[in-house]
Amino acid sequence: MKVRKVTLFDVVSGIVLALLALVLLVPFWQMIVVAFSTTEGYVKSTYHLIPTSFSVDVFSQLFSSSEIMKGMLISLINVLCGWLGGLILCAMGAYALTKKNIIGRKFIFNFIIFTMFFNGGIIPLYIWLKKIYITDTIFCLFLPTLISTFYLLLLKNSFISIPAEMEEAALIDGYNEMQILFKIIIPVSKPVIAAVSLFLIVQYWNDYYNAMMFMNKPDLYPLGLILRNVIISKQALLRTPVAAGAVLPSEQYNMALTMIAMLPILVLYPFVQKYFVAGVMIGAVKE
Template sequence: MAGKKKISSFHVTTIMILSILAVVTIFPFYYVFIVSFSSLEAISSHVPYLFPYVFDPEGYKMVFSEPRFLSSFLNSVFVTVAGTVINMLLSVFGAYALSKKRLAGRKVILSMILFTMLFSGGLIPYYLVVSGLHLSNTIWAMIIPSAINTFYLIIMKNYFSSLSPSLEEAAKIDGANDIQILFRVMLPISLPFIATFVLFYSVERWNEWWNALLFINDSSLQPLQIYMRNLLVNYNNQMSQQAMLILGDKRSANFQAVQMASIVVSTVPILCIYPFVQRHFVKGVMVGSVKE
């Protein structure tokens, strides 16, 4: 019988430190969730509020009954879906083209792209350009100005450059052109890599608020993040006046519960993407490719 493996003090210390970090990381999410179902009385009588003493869904009822929440939620869904599609199309096309050394002016184009990573015109020129394109107060102001992330484009370009030239040569022998090679050869073997950037772009688009704050004045076009920001501002203003928000049926809802419920509802959709993308992170990016 083999002897038991000895656990060193280093492993014990590492496990303890990682456990503490896990608790510190998870606790804010746990607190937001339990407070979203709390009542003002429960929070006032239990300080700190560490356990779900009551189950009060009034916060969620108010969130879903607010017309601006639904419109802002749908706006964020549209920005996330349309924006991610545009991001991926332009990034993949640009990266694949720049990965080809035969591209005329390739070094100049790469230098210009890298320049934008180091320098920018500033906020005022950026605002004037977007306004000059007549994108102000349109939902496209949250999509078009950030159509490509330069850092992601460079990573994709380096990835396509690392793929075996035999893949392209074999496809050309079969009569495929560059577009067919990209969609029928390169992308199918790059699904784990592509899925990772779909997730990155989706999270960025879902959390979009800066362009909306600058260019969107119409409340019907504002995304969910701006709605949540306004909710936080209103909460801070009302805390000095009242601790409760009176609903139409004369019942009261803890405004902090409304605030936390909005956070939960806005977080769940983007979390639903992770189970479909996470499995690709552990796969090799060259599955099914030609091996030299």
């Protein structure tokens, strides 16, 4: 291949891309600088672009706060239940829908699809969850969103392309369909399972909505809701006259808490990068 000449287009587009990356990095960088600065250091610096002081006080404060630790634990439980429960149920539904001989298959398919187009909305759901005693329990965090019809269809589209011979061989070996799903179908669908897992883990780790709507017990607040209450209530307070006398958590505290909330995703990120493309491709166009 011949070497292309560097043109004006390359220069302009390179600058635009670099600027975009810079604009995205600045808030994250500021967060790190603020989280690690001392109170005096924070007051002295205006824009927090260059670290001038160093302290891990707020982190030790956070890690010794039972509220935060409990919140992390709740979030972890929520991730595990929402991810594994969601994945298993979606996979079971998806696999069942690949079976052509199921009675009423078309009806069941439409029954499931319909929920993608229409839902009852948050208010009836809330009333209903209250009626069946699910609000204010840990189950209200993941049960209402456990099955995502979208992921169920993704899995179904992926399972359909698995050669039928694999399954027939397993049937001859005496496996039942449930064993086939968990021992053959899921293991051979690794990329799509990995992509869906990634999306589910991120979704449940970040979630605050279910907790905000259905949970009234501060004891069972996940980290996301605690973070929202700290950060957003502060921003809202700043815009109301009440703010004058109120004691607000320090900015270092907020930023350190934000960092802690980001941590698991940061850890996960390098391992899942290779599944991004698979994840969005199966999500959008099926050919």
